[in-house]
Amino acid sequence: MSRAAAAESGTRNRTRRAxxxxxxxALYRNRKAPLADIAAAADVGRSTLxxxxxxxxxxxxxxxxxxxxxxxxxxEEARVDEGPPREAMRRLIAAMVASGDGLLxxxxxxxxxxxxxANGEPCGADAExxxxxxxxxxxxxxxxxxGVFDPEVSTAWVLSVLWGLVYTGCEAANEGTLARHAVAxxxxxxxxxxxxxx
Amino acid sequence: MSRAAAAESGTRNRTRRAxxxxxxxALYRNRKAPLADIAAAADVGRSTLxxxxxxxxxxxxxxxxxxxxxxxxxxEEARVDEGPPREAMRRLIAAMVASGDGLLxxxxxxxxxxxxxANGEPCGADAExxxxxxxxxxxxxxxxxxGVFDPEVSTAWVLSVLWGLVYTGCEAANEGTLARHAVAxxxxxxxxxxxxxx
DNA sequence: CCAACGTGGGACACCGATGTTCCAAAAATA
DNA sequence: TATTTTTGGAACATCGGTGTCCCACGTTGG
Numbered sequence: 001m002s003r004a005a006a007a008e009s010g011t012r013n014r015t016r017r018a019x020x021x022x023x024x025x026a027l028y029r030n031r032k033a034p035l036a037d038i039a040a041a042a043d044v045g046r047s048t049l050x051x052x053x054x055x056x057x058x059x060x061x062x063x064x065x066x067x068x069x070x071x072x073x074x075x076e077e078a079r080v081d082e083g084p085p086r087e088a089m090r091r092l093i094a095a096m097v098a099s100g101d102g103l104l105x106x107x108x109x110x111x112x113x114x115x116x117x118a119n120g121e122p123c124g125a126d127a128e129x130x131x132x133x134x135x136x137x138x139x140x141x142x143x144x145x146x147g148v149f150d151p152e153v154s155t156a157w158v159l160s161v162l163w164g165l166v167y168t169g170c171e172a173a174n175e176g177t178l179a180r181h182a183v184a185x186x187x188x189x190x191x192x193x194x195x196x197x198x
Numbered sequence: 199m200s201r202a203a204a205a206e207s208g209t210r211n212r213t214r215r216a217x218x219x220x221x222x223x224a225l226y227r228n229r230k231a232p233l234a235d236i237a238a239a240a241d242v243g244r245s246t247l248x249x250x251x252x253x254x255x256x257x258x259x260x261x262x263x264x265x266x267x268x269x270x271x272x273x274e275e276a277r278v279d280e281g282p283p284r285e286a287m288r289r290l291i292a293a294m295v296a297s298g299d300g301l302l303x304x305x306x307x308x309x310x311x312x313x314x315x316a317n318g319e320p321c322g323a324d325a326e327x328x329x330x331x332x333x334x335x336x337x338x339x340x341x342x343x344x345g346v347f348d349p350e351v352s353t354a355w356v357l358s359v360l361w362g363l364v365y366t367g368c369e370a371a372n373e374g375t376l377a378r379h380a381v382a383x384x385x386x387x388x389x390x391x392x393x394x395x396x
Numbered sequence: 397c398c399a400a401c402g403t404g405g406g407a408c409a410c411c412g413a414t415g416t417t418c419c420a421a422a423a424a425t426a
Numbered sequence: 427t428a429t430t431t432t433t434g435g436a437a438c439a440t441c442g443g444t445g446t447c448c449c450a451c452g453t454t455g456g
Contacts, residue, residue, distance in 0.1 A: 010401090010402095010454085011401085011402065011403095011453085011454080012401095012402080015402085015403090030229070031228075031229065031230070032229070032230045032443095034442085034443060034444090035443075035444070035445095036443075036444095044403085044404085045403065045404040045405065046404085046405080046444095047403075047404060047405065047406095047446095048402080048403055048404070050444090050445070050446085051402085051403085054445080055444095055445085056443095056444075056445090086394070147395060148394055148395060149393050149394060149395065150387075150388075150391070150392075150393045150394065150395055151395075152387070153384060153387070153388070153393070154375075154376075156370075156375050156376075157370065157375070157376060157384060157388075158393050160366050160369070160370055160375070161363070161366060161388055161393060163366075164362050164363065164365070164366040165359065165362065167362070168358050168359060168361075168362040171358070172354075172355065172358055177352075177354050177355070177358070178352075178354075178355060186351060186355060189348075189350070189351065190348075190351065190355075190359055190392060191392055191393060191394075192392045192393065192394035193348070193391065193392040193394060194348075194388060194389055194390045194391040194392035195347050195348045195351070195356050195359060195389060195390065196284070196346055196347060196348065196389075196390035196391060197345060197346060197347065197348055197349075198396065208424080208425095208431090208432095209423080209424070209431085209432070209433095210431095210432080213432085213433090230413095232412080232413060232414090233413075233414070233415095234412095234413075234414095242433085242434085243433065243434040243435065244414095244434085244435085245416095245417095245433075245434060245435065245436095246432080246433055246434070248414090248415070248416085249432085249433085252415080253414095253415085254413090254414075254415090397456100398455105398456090399454100399455090399456085400453105400454085400455085400456095401452105401453080401454070401455095402451105402452085402453075402454090403450105403451080403452075403453090404449105404450090404451080404452095405448105405449095405450095405451105406447105406448090406449095407446100407447085407448090408445105408446080408447085408448105409444105409445090409446085410443105410444080410445085410446105411442105411443090411444080411445105412441105412442095412443090412444100413440100413441085413442090413443100414439105414440080414441080414442100415438105415439090415440085415441100416437100416438080416439085416440100417436105417437085417438085418435105418436090418437090418438105419434105419435095419436095420433105420434095420435095421432105421433080421434080421435100422431105422432080422433070422434090423430105423431080423432070423433080424429100424430085424431070424432080425428100425429085425430075425431085426427100426428085426429080426430090
């Protein structure tokens, strides 16, 4: 028996992961997917799922936290605050795309952040979750100031477009419309230049 | 009693509309919103709602059909097959944006078309629903051929980006991030030129 | 080989959503 | 105003998802 909650090591971590992944996929398809389905998808007894996550609420919180975790570590290693804005943005997009499925789940439901924070704790409606977007907003602003990003539109809009395009790219890959390896490049291309030729 | 189903005229049409609209909004927020909530939102007794749409299934089918209806009539009057591609695309985007909330509901759930066709009738998995996108795909192809749209990416990708950006725009307007009247122009600008300056 | 751990599945009570029926009140129409 | 249409709400049975408990089986590791 260890003391820290961090290292539940052994079989447990694996099943936990399996459940988390299955839940992310299932919940992406249907936000209200029955726990039974999730358990089945994870190849785990409904009982076991319940043993790891007593509540449905605890499960979704964990899934959100997990996805958020992956994402923000991806973003962090993109070092958005370093180097020229355009390159930084390209690194960021690549990192986001690489986060893959968790992202789809996260962005699929606009209401996902309402009433929850990254840890699954309920939070006041005033807390928007600026933590994750702030460095990105900085990057966008920096880019606009440097004359590489369109200064005629708001940073918030650029941010929305960023998320939207990344989402579209991941979705296209999931549907087989776009090859996995081409996603990042395509998203970057469209993000920077749109679809019209000069 | 009239014979035609088309003209149920009178009070009925109004309540029907109210229910349909309320349902579109409620279902956009939560695909599994309780009928009671929808009825309440429509300012209608749960009983009445049930009188118009016996099944939940019939309700969502009707909402989908309705949204699809609005959208395709909007698109139709954009005359995408006439005039230079760039202008046609601009008209199309404006028309889509104008369709507004129904669109959000439609695009929110990627699985919405699975197992249903425009009339709410179940249909084989092979029927993809090309009816609505086909003229748009034609437009894109036409634009690529004419050298106004990026020929380096697939038409399917351009289509995805189009839907995605329109969705992002509508969502931004809904959240108040972007002024209603600015949505179309902003979407068009970004769609054509991306967010980078040449 | 034996114990502890982890698991699956059945049985159960509970609750919210759904769909049905009926009736009295409100609204539209003549 | 009289009549028909339309509505809202209560009561009810049903169903599926949820959460809990318990026990037998398989797996892991000493």
